[in-house]
Amino acid sequence: MKLSEYPIKGRFGNFGGKFVPETLIEPLEELERAYKEIKEDEGFKKELDYYLKNYAGRPTPLYYAENLTRYLGGAKIYLKREDLLHGGAHKINNTLGQALLAKRMNKNRIIAETGAGQHGVATAMACSVLGLKAEIYMGSKDVERQKLNVFRMKLLGARVNPVESGSKTLKDAINEALRDWVTNVENTYYLLGSVVGPHPYPQIVRDFQSVIGREVKEQILKLEGKLPKALVACVGGGSNAMGIFYPFIDDDVELYGVEAGGKGLHTKEHSSTLVAGEEGVFHGMKTYLLQDEDGMIRETHSIAAGLDYPGVGPEHAMLKAIKRAKYFSVTDNEALEAFLILSKFEGIIPALEPSHALAFTFQLAKKLSKEDVIVVNLSGRGDKDVELVQRVIKVE
Amino acid sequence: MSDIEERFRALKQREEGALIGYITAGLPSIKDSFQIAKALVEGGVDILELGIPFSDPIADGRTLQFSNYLALKRGVKPKMVLELSAKVKDELKIPLAILSYFNPIYKIGVEEFLALAKDSKVDGLIIPDLPIDEGEDYVKLARKYSIDTIFLAAPNTSEERLHRIVDSTRGFLYLISLYGVTGEREKLADYTLNLIKSFSWVKSKVNLAVGFGVSNSKHIKELIRAGVDGVIVGSAFMKIVNEGKDLELTVRNLEDLAKDLKEGTRFKDIY
Numbered sequence A: 001m002k003l004s005e006y007p008i009k010g011r012f013g014n015f016g017g018k019f020v021p022e023t024l025i026e027p028l029e030e031l032e033r034a035y036k037e038i039k040e041d042e043g044f045k046k047e048l049d050y051y052l053k054n055y056a057g058r059p060t061p062l063y064y065a066e067n068l069t070r071y072l073g074g075a076k077i078y079l080k081r082e083d084l085l086h087g088g089a090h091k092i093n094n095t096l097g098q099a100l101l102a103k104r105m106n107k108n109r110i111i112a113e114t115g116a117g118q119h120g121v122a123t124a125m126a127c128s129v130l131g132l133k134a135e136i137y138m139g140s141k142d143v144e145r146q147k148l149n150v151f152r153m154k155l156l157g158a159r160v161n162p163v164e165s166g167s168k169t170l171k172d173a174i175n176e177a178l179r180d181w182v183t184n185v186e187n188t189y190y191l192l193g194s195v196v197g198p199h200p201y202p203q204i205v206r207d208f209q210s211v212i213g214r215e216v217k218e219q220i221l222k223l224e225g226k227l228p229k230a231l232v233a234c235v236g237g238g239s240n241a242m243g244i245f246y247p248f249i250d251d252d253v254e255l256y257g258v259e260a261g262g263k264g265l266h267t268k269e270h271s272s273t274l275v276a277g278e279e280g281v282f283h284g285m286k287t288y289l290l291q292d293e294d295g296m297i298r299e300t301h302s303i304a305a306g307l308d309y310p311g312v313g314p315e316h317a318m319l320k321a322i323k324r325a326k327y328f329s330v331t332d333n334e335a336l337e338a339f340l341i342l343s344k345f346e347g348i349i350p351a352l353e354p355s356h357a358l359a360f361t362f363q364l365a366k367k368l369s370k371e372d373v374i375v376v377n378l379s380g381r382g383d384k385d386v387e388l389v390q391r392v393i394k395v396e
Numbered sequence B: 001m002s003d004i005e006e007r008f009r010a011l012k013q014r015e016e017g018a019l020i021g022y023i024t025a026g027l028p029s030i031k032d033s034f035q036i037a038k039a040l041v042e043g044g045v046d047i048l049e050l051g052i053p054f055s056d057p058i059a060d061g062r063t064l065q066f067s068n069y070l071a072l073k074r075g076v077k078p079k080m081v082l083e084l085s086a087k088v089k090d091e092l093k094i095p096l097a098i099l100s101y102f103n104p105i106y107k108i109g110v111e112e113f114l115a116l117a118k119d120s121k122v123d124g125l126i127i128p129d130l131p132i133d134e135g136e137d138y139v140k141l142a143r144k145y146s147i148d149t150i151f152l153a154a155p156n157t158s159e160e161r162l163h164r165i166v167d168s169t170r171g172f173l174y175l176i177s178l179y180g181v182t183g184e185r186e187k188l189a190d191y192t193l194n195l196i197k198s199f200s201w202v203k204s205k206v207n208l209a210v211g212f213g214v215s216n217s218k219h220i221k222e223l224i225r226a227g228v229d230g231v232i233v234g235s236a237f238m239k240i241v242n243e244g245k246d247l248e249l250t251v252r253n254l255e256d257l258a259k260d261l262k263e264g265t266r267f268k269d270i271y
Helices: A022-039 A042-056 A066-072 A091-104 A118-130 A140-145 A147-155 A170-183 A201-209 A211-224 A239-248 A314-321 A332-346 A352-367 A383-392 B003-013 B033-043 B062-073 B078-092 B102-108 B110-119 B136-144 B159-168 B192-204 B217-225 B235-243 B247-270
Strands: A015-019 A062-064 A076-081 A109-114 A133-139 A159-163 A188-190 A230-234 A254-262 A278-282 A284-289 A325-331 A373-378 B018-024 B047-051 B096-099 B124-126 B148-150 B173-176 B208-211 B230-233
Touching: A015 A314, A022 A091, A022 A170, A022 A201, A042 A091, A062 A211, A066 A076, A066 A332, A066 A352, A076 A211, A091 A109, A091 A118, A091 A188, A091 A201, A091 A239, A109 A118, A109 A170, A118 A133, A118 A147, A133 A140, A133 A147, A133 A170, A140 A147, A140 A159, A147 A159, A159 A170, A170 A188, A201 A211, A201 A239, A201 A314, A211 A239, A211 A373, A230 A239, A230 A352, A239 A254, A239 A314, A239 A373, A254 A314, A254 A332, A254 A352, A278 B102, A284 A314, A314 A325, A325 A332, A325 A352, A332 A352, A332 A383, A352 A373, A352 A383, B003 B018, B018 B033, B018 B062, B018 B208, B018 B235, B018 B247, B033 B047, B033 B078, B033 B247, B047 B062, B047 B078, B062 B235, B078 B096, B078 B102, B078 B110, B102 B110, B110 B136, B136 B148, B159 B192, B173 B192, B192 B208, B192 B217, B217 B230, B217 B247, B230 B235, B230 B247, B235 B247
Parallel strands: A076 A373, A109 A133, A109 A188, A133 A159, A230 A254, A230 A373, A254 A325, B018 B047, B018 B230, B047 B096, B096 B124, B124 B148, B173 B208, B208 B230
Antiparallel strands: A015 A284, A062 A076, A278 A284
16 A cells, blocks of 8 residues: 555554544534545645745745755755745645635634744734634743744734643643634634644645645756655654655655754653654544653653644654654754754754754765765744844854 | 443432532542542532543633643542542442543553453543544443443534444433533523434433533523433532632532532422
């Protein structure tokens, strides 16, 4: 069986499923039906392509990082420039797709969760341009840490609801969005931001993000006349990684996912769910989790807020279990170093999230030959992180 | 017939509805939690639900979110809740169900958990984030250990699906009264009584109890009059526990509330 055929009956092997309160079963089935319909609909595809091209700025370049390649002295490194998209990250691929889907379903009220605010901002943008009402749930701790993104969301016309429960971060924002959804199922569309949650979300988000990998395939064949040796992407929930992996999933291409190692795996302050977690059920899915010995969900840490989540998409869980993809962990400090190196050698300031993918790529490139090609998904730009980086290191 | 079903049968003979009381186990402290259970039972609760606290209770409103949070902070663990269950069964002789989100059960292992629950004399299990579609193995194992599988139904559950839920349900069917999370409400939702009417056919197969937002004896009278076999009250009790400073006073307030609510379930005999 081809891996690209998953999910099968809402599952990725043993993972995925729909572990939700009964009230959400009906709206999830409604979503599944609506998605099936638009997936084959040429009109929908055309409309989405229009917005991806003219509003978001697709296709994004596949850039050969020559300076970096020379500096490392190994495999050729290409960067997929999702950082150049409107909003500064890959998130807009998904929010435009789902917002258009919500419109088709006649749901005019959109709710979403956000951690650092990137998905919240991308949701607010898509809703603004498509004439939908957006309400964003955000942990109150994140509201405090990410004031600028809160302001951006408000400028874009969204309402931001701070969440005071639990650890007051992303997982609690998702909890609260789910509570809102069970209360307002009739008129509300829940626009999830990653390849997580109950079926069909992991599939929907992956499909909308797969435009990344499809473009890479076309571009690299034109540039190099062959498929890359390896693809590298960072993994929090895992949407940018699934987006670049999926079109290559049945090809002879190595897939590497890089998780946030925070202050190190020997501490509890990390977000390396696949590398250091274990199976469990959370946010509607069976997947790998960071949890304590009683099955309580743990608080996590990463310098990159976009990777700071105790679960991970169920498709990644499957790819790990069957060893189709390999997952590694990179610490805050290693990511910071990569952040500096890319800025200096290529004049590109990456977000801290893909800086994790870069840090791993630096090790991998040195082990491969000069004929090999690595494509890294540069999923977001670093403007949002500049202030934080300035605080933690001294730039000479 | 399980203890839970037996209690419903006895209550029906007396033309009373069942008052099902939920508490988050381990509050106000692990030591005093038994006193809370006892207060409910002495006030007139017919069936007790003991909640295992969870870090992320997505089906719960503010009151129960807080009690879950507080219980975890005070060190309550799933196995302690099972120990409390055994003590409650031994000393209070009441039909008892455990309410837990799925992950703590999955972590222990579904069969292992059921075996432990059986050892702790638990009669039934409610798992709010385990719908029937994901619960096939669980249902089979629960039959093996003779533990009631109490499934939930929602206002938007289709009739075709409801048939399947009823087939998998033992003890009672837990009907969610409204679109939303748990928590006290001033009024029942305007569609709740119609909902009960459209669900009434299930009563020939399972006991039907209604929960979420059921907060006072006025609600209970309306629900019992509409024909349900039982009502579930949680947040109204836990609000008293969460806010209580003095154990004796808390116990008295709980007992008074339970008495008042129990009166509501006796409303049937007027008709």
